């Protein structure tokens with residue numbers, strides 16, 4: 001508990017609350033284990049680092065002032081940013097001929113959703129000193145890609161879901177053929193939108209961001225995660241395979257959102273890689289917390305069927321490493337995410353600190 005003891009008397013209790021309320025942090029993190037995410041890493045290193053979490057207490061204490069956070073209304077921030085994102089998305093796809101496909105695209109894109117990825121994109125742009133306007137086209141593109149993946153994921157040939165974002169799924173309303181085409185159109189529009197609507201950013205940076213988006217969605221990104229997930233159904237899945245699926249299916253796009261924001265905002269190479277490391281931590285954290293909630297909360301508390309992973313014998317972090325170790329792992333991911341942010345201006349990084357905390361502390 002040395003790490004908690006070091007920071008818990010601190011003026012901002014955000015991190016210690018996170019760890020106390022949701023996760024016990026019995027490891028003693030090292031500078032070495034924090035730093036590993038500064039390099040370009042494979043996700044599996046995150047689990048490896050968890051296993052190799054052996055450290056000296058004094059190495060941490062020198063960083064404690066880095067966790068001082070300015071007062072910040074995260075909920076208001078999210079609401080304000082979501083309004084901007086929703087307006088930009090609405091403007092990006094006007095109703096036009098052919099009506100049916102544009103209606104289907106708008107139906108899913110404007111159906112709500114937390115807008116986590118576009119907001120992360122804008123927040124990362126601001127962390128490196130850019131104005132959010134530089135990142136809005138990229139932020140919209142990420143949400144278009146995310147929406148495409150949800151439409152395709154819900155299709156009968158994939159997860160065959162009837163409900164998404166509280167509404168009937170795209171294919172239930174428009175038919176399967178239109179849903180496929182609406183997804184395809186959203187995917188291509190995403191790239192067109194970044195290329196044609198980004199302003200005041202150098203062409204080199206725009207091309208770099210487009211490359212990030214392409215690699216996040218393709219056969220080394222979302223598609224890779226989905227195909228491995230499909231192939232794993234009914235089979236024993238190892239921790240490494242589980243991490244591979246999550247990193248590709250969920251993590252890659254989240255990472256692209258953050259990295260594109262930092263690129264558009266004018267971040268240097270080191271800034272961009274720090275943002276990438278931060279994004280990898282919170283992407284994995286999202287999944288670990290999801291798995292923990294599934295076994296610790298009731299259906300009422302979750303608003304969906306609790307214990308579903310257990311019932312379907314799905315590979316999860318609590319199943320593969322035990323509940324306590326899964327909690328520790330989550331605590332370590334929060335700490336690593338926070339540490340990446342400690343290199344940036346605290347006021348500008350506040351939204352991203354709160355994002356990590358929000359993902360870690362969510363109760364459903």
Ligand code: GRG
Pocket residue numbers: 112113114115116146148149150152153158165217218222223226249250
């Ligand atoms: C066709 C190129 C192509 C790719 C599609 C179907 C597929 C390949 C991948 C599946 C990707 C997928 C659906 C991953 C799950 C991601 C996830 C955690 C969704 C929930 O995200 P939230 O909570 O949802 O941010 P909202 O609705 O708030 O946006």
